[in-house]
Amino acid sequence: MTAVLQLESITKSYGGVRALDSLSLEVAPGEVLGVIGPNGAGKSTLIGVIGGALTPNSGTVTFDGRDISKLSSADRARLGIGRTYQIPRPFTRMTVADNVRLAATNSGHHISQRELEPFVAGILERLGLTPFAEEVAGKLPLLRRKRLELARALALKPRVLLLDEIGAGLVRSETEELIAIIQSLRTEVESMVLIEHVMDVISQCCDRTAVLDFGKMVTIDETPKVLADPVVASLYLGSVAESADAVVVDEDKRAGIRASLTSLVSVATSVPGTPLLAVDDIWVRYGGLNALKGVSLSVNAGECIALLGANGAGKTTMARSLAGAVPLTSGTISFAGKSIAGLRPDEVTALGIAQCMEGRKIFGTLSIEENLIAGGLDARKHVKAERLEAVYSIFPILKQRRKNSGTALSGGQQQMLAIGRALMSAPTLLVFDEISLGLSPIAVDEVYEALGAIRDSGVAMIVVEQSVDRALGLADRAMVLGQGEITLEGKPAELLADARLLSSYLG
Amino acid sequence: MKNGISILLSRIATPTRVGPRDFIIVAVLAAIAFAVPYFAGTYQQEVGFRILQLGALAAAWNIAAGYTGLVSLGSAAFFGIGVYTMAIASNAGLPIALCVVLAAGVAGLFALIVSPALFRLRGLYFTVGTLALAEAMRIFVVNSPWFGGQAGIYLTARAPKAYDLYWIALLIAVFVVVCVLLLLRSRWSYRMQAVRDDEDVASQLGVRTYRTKLWAFGLSGALIAIVGSIQALNQGIVQPNGGFGMSWTIDIVSVAIIGGMGTKVGPWVGAVFIVLLGEFLIQFPEIHLAVVGVVLVLVIRFMPNGIWGTLTLALQKNRNFS
Secondary structure, three states: OOOOEEEEEEEEEEOOEEEEEEEEEEEOOOOEEEEEOOOOOOHHHHHHHHHOOOOOOEEEEEEOOEEOOOOOHHHHHHHOEEEOOOOOOOOOOOEHHHHHHHHHHHOOOOOOHHHHHHHHHHHHHHOOOHHHOOOEHHHOOHHHHHHHHHHHHHHOOOOEEEEEOOOOOOOHHHHHHHHHHHHHHOOOOOEEEEEOOOHHHHHHHOOEEEEEEOOEEEEEEEHHHHHHOHHHHHHHHHHHHOOHHHOOOOHHHHHHHHHHHOOOOOOOOOOOOOOOEEEEEEEEEEOOEEEEEEEEEEEOOOOEEEEEEOOOOOHHHHHHHHOOOOOOOEEEEEEOOEEOOOOOHHHHHHHOEEEEOOOOOOOOOOEHHHHHHHOOOOOOHHHHHHHHHHHHHHOHHHHHOOOOEHHHOOHHHHHHHHHHHHHOOOOOEEEEEOOOOOOOHHHHHHHHHHHHHHHHOOOEEEEEEOOHHHHHHHOOEEEEEEOOEEEEEEOHHHHHHOOHHHHHHHO | OOOHHHHHHHOOOOOOOOOHHHHHHHHHHHHHHHHHHHHOOHHHHHHHHHHHHHHHHHHHHHHHHHHHOOOOOOHHHHHHHHHHHHHHHHHOOOOHHHHHHHHHHHHHHHHHHHHHHHOOOOOHHHHHHHHHHHHHHHHHHHHOOOOOHHHOEEOOOOOOOHHHHHHHHHHHHHHHHHHHHHHHHOOHHHHHHHHHHOHHHHHHOOOOHHHHHHHHHHHHHHHHHHHHHHHHHHHOEEOHHHHOOHHHHHHHHHHHHHHOOOOOOHHHHHHHHHHHHHHHOOOOHHHHHHHHHHHHHHHHHHOOOHHHHHHHHHHHHHHHHO
16 A cells, blocks of 8 residues: 655754654555644644645655655645645635635636535535635634634545644534544545644544654554553653653742742732722623623632633633723723723733733744843833743743744743743733643643642732633632623532533533 | 735725626716717816726726735836837837737736746735836836937827727726626636735645736736826827836825725726816815825725725625614
């Protein structure tokens, strides 16, 4: 059996960094190959090289026995290589149907005007996009954008499908639907390559799984064997592997972090009867849509709140309205006894609320150190230097690479940088938005370990999360948002025992 | 990259649909416009000529800029090619109709020749590149021995009457409109919009982006050259600063932006507006340009989709709420 897709000693460097280091790989006909590895291991680069968006420095890509290394990405798409993007990139001003039509009319297969409409309708139907066919793609929420990515790739009638983290940012029920879709594709697509951090997708869909690290192949084998491999567990899976030695608590390190944090957070003195943050009946309207419909919540000094909910439930709007980044339609927010509704984001930050935004939002043109300094510009020079040292002692990797560009870090390290930057303003309340999004399991472990230490320092926190178990493990109190309203509230243990939690996600 | 060009492009409104209704409307409007010389004077015909000329230029520019994202400030290069091709070819004794076709052909060839260099540039860099190209063309024509230098070339052909010019301009305007409508009906329409919105993704979906851009840029340039060739007939003399002058580029861009970039009707609305504003201010040439500039600033600030784009968006909203 000859391989459909064959990569031979591919090397791709960005500047001095080798994203792929003489990597060889074969995909057999009928196979679904999973690719996992830490953030920055070169997984997305791999898809870029196969799809033709990136030109490798050396090595060849062979498709169906033909060397396609010199072909443009358009020609590769026409030969039957379809890909999706990690962050969906729909043509936002074209309708959903036009997005699919574009791919259908530019594939290698000729399609007549008469065949086109039923073909497009069939693909939309299959991915549950029919009701939105005439909607402008830019209006779609994340989950439907991901479906549109897949719909467009399928409209090419591909022989090989490359899916880049299509499960990222989905809640459990959405992930299950995705798995069903991928499994149904096995009959019509010859082979698939899946990059994933969502282990359910890997274990349920992939025949073989490859593990990459620093652009090199660590191992490639049948999926169950790979997931049971102790090397993979220590490199990538972390606590997900649930092996006892993965959870080593270094007490000295903890004590050091605790000491550093004292200069980085302002612990509010708890005033009985008045919460630190009081949000009262806030409404936020975008265009014709109510993103928040009368949300009230309070956070006491030193408390950690988890804010959960499905995609589009209003979690990020909530975080952004606390930051002063979206105008409130009505309602009040008071922080430490002062009303902050209507203040600019910088004024809110000056009062002591720091944000660790969704998508990390690292300044790519600034160095790591400059990124950190940008988080606390108001402080005096010696205070700034002191805080910088404290952040460096919590995240030593940032100090090692302090002169590098902020985006030259791996995903997990960038998230650490974002946390460090938020700490630089010595906040009283920290808001973390989707902190585990797109991170490898072991990187999530590291980030949550830091979050645990920050919580223990006594600063108040709001953790907005998709990853329910992680957030509930950290929080003192949790709330579930559904369609702009708080649908459920309680202690983490109560919520975990409550079946309504799951159903509020589905709704 | 969030520069001025991408902000302008991000403001282009909704996708455009073209149906048989559009062709009927064009036919009716063309029939009405055809009758104008029978009951209007020379002055009205000249104003009409100017509206048709600017509208056709802006609509042609819109193919590349509005639909494909190739915001060019090099329109003067194509316009000048049209002007000079007409002058040289008609002086050589070729029939006028053939000269017009030749103008389009030379402009298309020119697009083909400059595209390998220009299409390496994206966004704002492309825009600046086209600006430099037009200026380079002007200087080339001034300094080379074949085009009459600064003094230019006189046309030996008999100057057409005002109504003849008007009808020729009408014919060309209708031709440009039909080209745009047919283009928007075809599969090229999706390809162009895809290239405008995200070139990398378009390529990954099988769109041959270079070919798409060349097609849009070449067609846009050829249509601009056709309008330019008529301008040569209108003037009777062609000169580098008139043919390759920046003022054409600026007129085209302001007409398209005020009317509404990336819309079918916008360029024509903009042309009517700009020409009538010019006639209204004809007594005050010293403030004319200033007023146009202020209007342009106000439109960009308060009606980012242009007059037509803003109107259609408002109508769509009303329909959604009713």
